[in-house]
Amino acid sequence: MTSSVDAASKPEEVHFLIPGGAGGGWDGTARGVGKALVDSGIIKHASFENMSGGGGGKAMAGLLSGDTQVLSTGFSEAVGLANQGEIRILAVTSEKRLSQAPDVPTLMELGYDVSFANWRGFFGAPGLPEEKAEGYRAMLKKMYDTKEWEQIRSRRGWQNLYKPGQEFYNFLEKQEKVIGDLMRKLGFLK
Numbered sequence: 245m246t247s248s249v250d251a252a253s254k255p256e257e258v259h260f261l262i263p264g265g266a267g268g269g270w271d272g273t274a275r276g277v278g279k280a281l282v283d284s285g286i287i288k289h290a291s292f293e294n295m296s297g298g299g300g301g302k303a304m305a306g307l308l309s310g311d312t313q314v315l316s317t318g319f320s321e322a323v324g325l326a327n328q329g330e331i332r333i334l335a336v337t338s339e340k341r342l343s344q345a346p347d348v349p350t351l352m353e354l355g356y357d358v359s360f361a362n363w364r365g366f367f368g369a370p371g372l373p374e375e376k377a378e379g380y381r382a383m384l385k386k387m388y389d390t391k392e393w394e395q396i397r398s399r400r401g402w403q404n405l406y407k408p409g410q411e412f413y414n415f416l417e418k419q420e421k422v423i424g425d426l427m428r429k430l431g432f433l434k
Contacts, residue, residue: 257289257291258278258290258313259291259292259293259311259313260278260290260291260292260314260315260316278292293312303315304321304325304331307331308330308331314334319333319336319342319344319345319362319400319402320401323344323345323400323401326345333345335348335349335350335354336348336351337350337351337358337359337360337361338350338359338403339359341353342403343398344398344401345401358422358426360419360422360423361403361405363405363415365416366380366384368380377409381409384406384408
């Protein structure tokens, strides 16, 4: 989560801008944090806007222009502007603090029992032969071990979460449960 450096230190209302507009992980996180802020009496009201089209760039422009006070987005979209002093990263959803922003607390440190990564996956068509799938997995594993990947990963604040085949499937099932449980706890799913 990021905030404009100029945002008030004790706002009564916070407007969250959520890029993508399709709901899911970032949507649930922003809404959950907003609900917790209201329920705990820290703020009086939280509003939310799902922004479709334009992705993180358009949403970041909304934060920089003052159209919103808080933006829920990926770390890699925010770290450059944070390093320039344009925005402040308020918290990260990782289990541990990130080396690229060691002073930024995790949501868990702030008392929210939730953590997840902004993961990406590589998927094949249902009829992809197993030998081709294994070839792709081997190619990706080889790439993950290169210094070029490490430079990109480190610069963008990405975690190394390589999980091939069944391991990735199991990870996705766990993520679905974690996010589903959070959404039910917050009252967004029954």
